[in-house]
Amino acid sequence: MRQEKYGVLMVNLGTPEAPTPKAVKRYLAEFLSDRRVVDTPRALWLPLLYGVILPLRSPRVAKLYQSIWMAEGSPLLVYSRRQQQALAASLPDVAVELAMSYGQPALPQALARLLAQDITRLIILPLYPQYSCSTSAAIWDAVARSLKGYRRLPSIGFIRDYAAHPAYIAALSASVAHAFARHGRPDRLVLSFHGIPQRYAEEGDDYPQRCDVTRQALAAALDYPAEQVLMTFQSRFGRDPWLLPA
Structure with a gap:
């Protein structure tokens, strides 16, 4: 019987x-x-994106990134990589890869590295505690596109979200208690979430x-x-109504 091999x-x-x-x-x-x-x-x-938004926003957004950029690189990538390393250390028998929906490390290449290890079960873990079609579902789309060229696929599990998972809530409450x-x-305690269009x-x-x-x-x-x-x-973007209160 073939031994199960997991990848995340x-x-x-x-x-x-x-x-x-x-x-x-x-x-962008x-x-x-x-x-x-x-x-x-x-x-x-x-036409609006390439003719107006990108030329105007890119220089402004670049300045914002410059204000938070770390010696090791982008904070999001630095801390995401540390999460990957911590998970890999706690699960030594599991192959763990990190990908970004946009930019590097690219999802198709990260997925290819996992499949090259002959995994039998693949867990997709979006790093979004709350599901949204604009984030978690976009990952599912990208995974599906990337798998089209493969003849043999592993069993696939997709973690939709973990909005109330005890470990997540414990980490949040510890931070707030500190x-x-x-x-x-x-x-009053104010929680600020990224918005989406209403x-x-x-x-x-x-x-x-x-x-x-x-x-x-x-x-x-x-x-x-x-x-x-x-x-x-x-983080409202554009003129359409977004979630309230802002």
Whole structure:
């Protein structure tokens, strides 16, 4: 009987390879061309993206990246890589690879490295605690595209999210409790989640509900009245209504 061999593909959003306008433009072009992220008809969206948004936003966004760039590189990549290394160390018999939905390390190549190890079971782990069609589902799309050229596939498991997983809530509550110990317990605790267009939620994306699941679980873990833990959304992009409150 063939012995099972597991592989884990950890996937985060992505990052420019350098904090320069050219690298940022390349990254944003890939990111904002994904229909899961922006589903405006291509005939309308792509001329706006390449003719207006990328030329104007890339230099501004590059300056923001420069303000947070680490000696080791992009913070998102640095910390995602550390997560990969920690998971690999705790699961020595499991092949663990890191990929980004956009940019490097690219998902098709990371997936190819796992399949080259003759794994029989593949776990896809999006590094998003709350599911959204614009993030987690985009990973599923990319995995499916990447697997089209393979004759033999492993069994595949996809971790949809872990909005209320005890380990995730414990990590959040420990971080918040540490802040309380330093600064005191406030009257209100404000949680800021990345936003999505309101229309996506109206069309079935349960992201706001998954964020609220996290809010309630964190309030319970902190023994905090749920009504005093507020949920807000940030990072609006474009003119369409996004989730509120902002």
